[in-house]
Amino acid sequence: MKNGAENLCRILENAKLNPENVKRDDYISWEEYFMAVTIATSHRSKDPATQVGCVLVNEDNHIVGAGYNGFPNGISDDEYPWGKQSENPLETKYTYVVHAEMNAIMNATARQLKNCRLYTTRFPCNECAKLVIQARIGEIIYLDDKEEQWQSQAARKMFNTARIPTRKYQKTGRKIVIEL
């Protein structure tokens, strides 16, 4: 019996020494993973000037919603305007585009978005902030913020009042290459 136990210990020790039996340690973190999916989601946007992605993650680290900026379902990307500058609001994208955060919330598979984390490549605008607060989303993690824009300032003001924390994603410098 003693020899059996000794043999088993030796086998286990040898196994640990074999790298094929030990998990890799260079996997990406949850934060890197969710922001990578958020950035990848933005690549579906047809907006020629600005592509925004957004991902909703619940308390179990499950992705429950994702979206990017685009026109509503059935509104042709080829017939509606993608321009930014016009005296006539009917001729600019802003009048029609659904923001990435709005699409992520609307696409959410989970009925309950309460306390989910919202990852986004661009800090939410005031209109998205209203939906985020109403959906009781728990935290905003963003890549970039156009702080000079009043829409961003209004959103931040509402998040502060609603006590929804926001934080800027801290880049790790890691790069991944995805060949599609």
Ligand SMILES: Nc1ccn([C@H]2C[C@H](O)[C@@H](COP(=O)(O)O)O2)c(=O)n1
């Ligand atoms: N938090 C945000 C802010 C903006 N967007 C979308 C709306 C437009 O498609 C584009 C912004 O246009 P720009 O003036 O930067 O060319 O980004 C969003 O989805 N979420």
Ligand SMILES: [Zn+2]
């Ligand atoms: Zn918005």
